[in-house]
Amino acid sequence: MELFIFVVLGVCVGSFLNVLILRLPLGKSVAFPASYCPKCKNPLKWYHNIPIFSWLFLRGKCAFCDQKISFQYPLIELLSGLIFLLAFLKSQNMFDAFIIAIVFSLLLALSAIDLKYKAVPDNLSIPALLLAPLSGNFLTNVESALLLAGGFALLRIIISWIIKKEAMGEADIIIAGVIGGILGVKLGLSAIYIAALICLPVFFVVSKRGYELPFIPFLSIGLFVTWCFETEILRFLGMIYE
Numbered sequence: 001m002e003l004f005i006f007v008v009l010g011v012c013v014g015s016f017l018n019v020l021i022l023r024l025p026l027g028k029s030v031a032f033p034a035s036y037c038p039k040c041k042n043p044l045k046w047y048h049n050i051p052i053f054s055w056l057f058l059r060g061k062c063a064f065c066d067q068k069i070s071f072q073y074p075l076i077e078l079l080s081g082l083i084f085l086l087a088f089l090k091s092q093n094m095f096d097a098f099i100i101a102i103v104f105s106l107l108l109a110l111s112a113i114d115l116k117y118k119a120v121p122d123n124l125s126i127p128a129l130l131l132a133p134l135s136g137n138f139l140t141n142v143e144s145a146l147l148l149a150g151g152f153a154l155l156r157i158i159i160s161w162i163i164k165k166e167a168m169g170e171a172d173i174i175i176a177g178v179i180g181g182i183l184g185v186k187l188g189l190s191a192i193y194i195a196a197l198i199c200l201p202v203f204f205v206v207s208k209r210g211y212e213l214p215f216i217p218f219l220s221i222g223l224f225v226t227w228c229f230e231t232e233i234l235r236f237l238g239m240i241y242e
């Protein structure tokens with residue numbers, strides 16, 4: 001029952017993330033007005049606005065103008081529900097589960113905004129950085145967050161100096177701190193390594209088309225994958241070191 005409520009909460013958080021993704025980069029208020037169709041501007045009725053279900057029973061079309069509603073909406077809601085489900089199952093207590101779920105939800109919104117707008121609003125990344133160390137041992141987590149963020153900042157300075165161009169964004173440093181705060185230094189480094197591994201092939205494909213690759217989605221996936229397979233990755237690292 002607790003799990004069910006937590007997942008439903010996650011799906012509703014996902015619904016709010018959609019509002020953030022849509023309005024925050026444009027500088028619009030996230031509270032007013034109530035949800036409306038972005039195409040015909042008709043305000044939605046409450047039953048048009050039930051996460052996932054409304055999209056399904058409307059068959060992905062606006063009830064007023066019949067235009068397509070982006071698949072992004074149910075997708076973000078589903079992913080957010082999944083995040084809350086896993087956070088509940090993997091955490092030792094309700095507080096940790098809640099912190100993890102909120103930080104991952106913020107990263108989900110940040111990834112979507114980075115993909116869509118090539119922007120990373122501080123209003124989402126800084127709260128993620130401040131919340132991340134709260135699950136588990138606070139002081140150790142803060143130390144890891146500072147180490148990874150510092151390491152990333154240093155790497156940025158060196159790479160920028162080598163390529164004579166500004167490398168990476170400030171936002172990547174903040175997200176590196178989030179990763180350290182949640183995973184610690186050792187696992188945090190694996191997360192960044194996994195992010196780079198997934199990023200490289202994609203980078204080679206899109207860079208030829210002059211498309212600038214957002215890095216936040218990859219860092220988030222690296223963090224999420226490492227967090228999911230923590231035990232396996234630690235065992236694997238143990239084998240390498242021995």
Ligand SMILES: [Zn+2]
Nearest residue numbers: 037040062065
């Ligand atoms: Zn419409």
